[in-house]
Amino acid sequence: MKLASTLSRAGPGSRLRFPGGSQSWRPRSSILVKVVGALIVALLVSSAVTALVTARLTGSVLDRQSRQLVPGHLRVLEAAYQVREDTLTLNMRNLAQLLQARNLTAPSQRAELIGELGRGLSNLGLSALRVVDYRGRELTPPAGAGDALAPGPDLQIGSTYMEASSRLLATTKVPTTYVQAVPVPIGTGPDALVLVGGYEFSDAFALTLRRQIGSLDDVILVAGDRVVASTTADSPDKPPAPTGSDLPRAPARLEVEGSDRLVVYTEVGRADDPLRAALGVVFNDPVAPLHGELARTRLVASIVLSLVALALGLLLFRVLIRPLVALAGTAGRIAGGDNEASFEARGQDEIALLARSLEGMRLELRNKIDLVAQQAAALQESSQRIVAAQDEERSRLARDLHDGIQQQLVVLRMRLGLLEDGAGNDRSGSAAAFEPLGQELDDVIQCLREVTQNLYPSILLDRGLAPALHSYVSRLPVPARFACFPDPFPRLAPEIESGVYFLLAEALTNALKHAGASEMAVDLHFEGDWLVVSVQDDGRGFALEAVGRRGGLLHMQDRVRSFGGTLEIISEPGAGARVVARFPRRPENDEAWWDSSGGSLAAWPEEAAPAAPPS
Numbered sequence: 001m002k003l004a005s006t007l008s009r010a011g012p013g014s015r016l017r018f019p020g021g022s023q024s025w026r027p028r029s030s031i032l033v034k035v036v037g038a039l040i041v042a043l044l045v046s047s048a049v050t051a052l053v054t055a056r057l058t059g060s061v062l063d064r065q066s067r068q069l070v071p072g073h074l075r076v077l078e079a080a081y082q083v084r085e086d087t088l089t090l091n092m093r094n095l096a097q098l099l100q101a102r103n104l105t106a107p108s109q110r111a112e113l114i115g116e117l118g119r120g121l122s123n124l125g126l127s128a129l130r131v132v133d134y135r136g137r138e139l140t141p142p143a144g145a146g147d148a149l150a151p152g153p154d155l156q157i158g159s160t161y162m163e164a165s166s167r168l169l170a171t172t173k174v175p176t177t178y179v180q181a182v183p184v185p186i187g188t189g190p191d192a193l194v195l196v197g198g199y200e201f202s203d204a205f206a207l208t209l210r211r212q213i214g215s216l217d218d219v220i221l222v223a224g225d226r227v228v229a230s231t232t233a234d235s236p237d238k239p240p241a242p243t244g245s246d247l248p249r250a251p252a253r254l255e256v257e258g259s260d261r262l263v264v265y266t267e268v269g270r271a272d273d274p275l276r277a278a279l280g281v282v283f284n285d286p287v288a289p290l291h292g293e294l295a296r297t298r299l300v301a302s303i304v305l306s307l308v309a310l311a312l313g314l315l316l317f318r319v320l321i322r323p324l325v326a327l328a329g330t331a332g333r334i335a336g337g338d339n340e341a342s343f344e345a346r347g348q349d350e351i352a353l354l355a356r357s358l359e360g361m362r363l364e365l366r367n368k369i370d371l372v373a374q375q376a377a378a379l380q381e382s383s384q385r386i387v388a389a390q391d392e393e394r395s396r397l398a399r400d401l402h403d404g405i406q407q408q409l410v411v412l413r414m415r416l417g418l419l420e421d422g423a424g425n426d427r428s429g430s431a432a433a434f435e436p437l438g439q440e441l442d443d444v445i446q447c448l449r450e451v452t453q454n455l456y457p458s459i460l461l462d463r464g465l466a467p468a469l470h471s472y473v474s475r476l477p478v479p480a481r482f483a484c485f486p487d488p489f490p491r492l493a494p495e496i497e498s499g500v501y502f503l504l505a506e507a508l509t510n511a512l513k514h515a516g517a518s519e520m521a522v523d524l525h526f527e528g529d530w531l532v533v534s535v536q537d538d539g540r541g542f543a544l545e546a547v548g549r550r551g552g553l554l555h556m557q558d559r560v561r562s563f564g565g566t567l568e569i570i571s572e573p574g575a576g577a578r579v580v581a582r583f584p585r586r587p588e589n590d591e592a593w594w595d596s597s598g599g600s601l602a603a604w605p606e607e608a609a610p611a612a613p614p615s
Helices: 002-010 031-101 107-124 203-213 288-335 350-422 427-455 458-463 465-474 494-515 552-562
Strands: 128-132 138-146 167-170 178-186 193-200 218-223 226-230 252-256 259-268 277-283 480-484 520-527 530-537 566-571 577-584
Touching: 031 107, 031 178, 031 193, 031 203, 031 259, 031 277, 031 288, 107 128, 107 138, 107 193, 128 178, 193 203, 203 218, 203 226, 288 350, 350 427, 350 458, 350 494, 350 552, 458 465, 458 494, 465 480, 465 494, 465 520, 494 520, 494 530, 494 552, 494 577, 552 566, 552 577
Parallel strands: 480 520
Antiparallel strands: 128 138, 128 193, 167 178, 178 193, 218 226, 218 277, 252 259, 259 277, 520 530, 530 577, 566 577
8 A cells, every 4th residue: 555655646747766876876886887898908908919920920931831841742743743754655665566576466376375374473463464456446356464454645746656645545444544644656567466455543542642642642543534543531532623713733721531632733644645644632731740849838828817717707796796696696695585585785886786775676566565455355355245146136035936936826816716716617617727827827937947057056055056056957948967976065165065066057048049059968076276178169269359358258257257267258259158167176265175975064074075076
């Protein structure tokens, strides 16, 4: 009531002012500015120093590694490829001269030729050794040892067989392999044959090249646009190169196996070779020497930043965090129901302003909550009194009609019956006069019985809620089902029984009058400390948002709310309606229950409380 009086005195143009919330008050110092300023300065300084040191060290190491390693590695690869080519050329010349001297190219010597090629393949360590015609086609029958060469371009260039450099040839193996081959003519003339032999262009050769460059850098062998061999853990299908460009001749930083590495290539073999061969080097992190320096720098920077963060954290905890934790704890106690907890304001900063504002809000909210609670209690009590008065008035009217007018009409009907019996022989006149009057009296008696039943049925007072509902449902003009659990149903407080009875009666009447229901069902059971009642019909249904809460629906809602219960209505057009109401198992502050065997009040024992209904 204090809040109401304050508002009434304040007037419509006034404002509520919380304690400590004066508009002229300003904090003397700002913690936020100091903390944020210190953090920004520390982060900016540490970031600038780290970026400067890292940029200088990384740039110098990259330049030095690129200048020193790349040219040397490429020269080693080219020299190794050339040595292999020279050795292969010399061996092929010697073998061609041997075959020509022994005249093994004649068709009659084909078996001896194949045998000599097999021995040459084994002795020279070749992967493929074939004798073909001047167009590069296999003889019939084929003469060779090792891998068969795939059909390719002619081995003749102009009118002279070239053996100055090796070329890359594909084999017929699946998957395709490649050989570094040298063609050497056997004899002269248009019928001269060509001896082709080569070493395998494989991972073994790539590993040999890696050993010769004397480092852990990886070597890649390229044929055309494919990687045919490499020393990397996961050999890529395509040679690493910048998007949309040829193989880089200068070091390029590319992503290989998930990390940034330097890649560079050198082409080998014939310039007009359709399968251009290239050797590539993938440098294994040329900034590796920088890692140690960076690690030490990061360690020092981390230690410094940790110390700064620790100092700032302690300062924040003392100046900012601890008061905020106290405020949060007070708010938690208030949310848990501790109405005596209060916010303590210390100091003159923003936190103190927040604490004073929260304390003012707490006091005002507590006053409002107390006022609302008082009003709600008074409203509920008045609602219960109104409903109880209505039910009492119904009961009184029913008693008056039953004990007064109805009894008199019964007596009158009995007297008319006696007069009718005493009319004697003149029944044709007297009986004809009395008979309509008796019928009318019967109709009046029946109407009075229905009125008394609707006002307050005597069966509800005498036998309880379940029998009264069963009697009401049995008199409905449409099929209706009634179910209750437990059965027999216990007696409840009189106000609960009457409230439930008249709520269901109104719901059933609405279903018959407005929904056009042809079947209905009434259910009555307990759920914990609540009595749950429901009415289901198969009528036309309605849209809740269109009907709203008015008329009979509002009356039912008021009746349920007067007992502190809830009402739920489920319906949609064409799907019928369901009304579910929950009443407290007994009125508040009432320990008495009606005994199920009679009309006297008795305490309901805990062990006898009915369980929840089966699903």
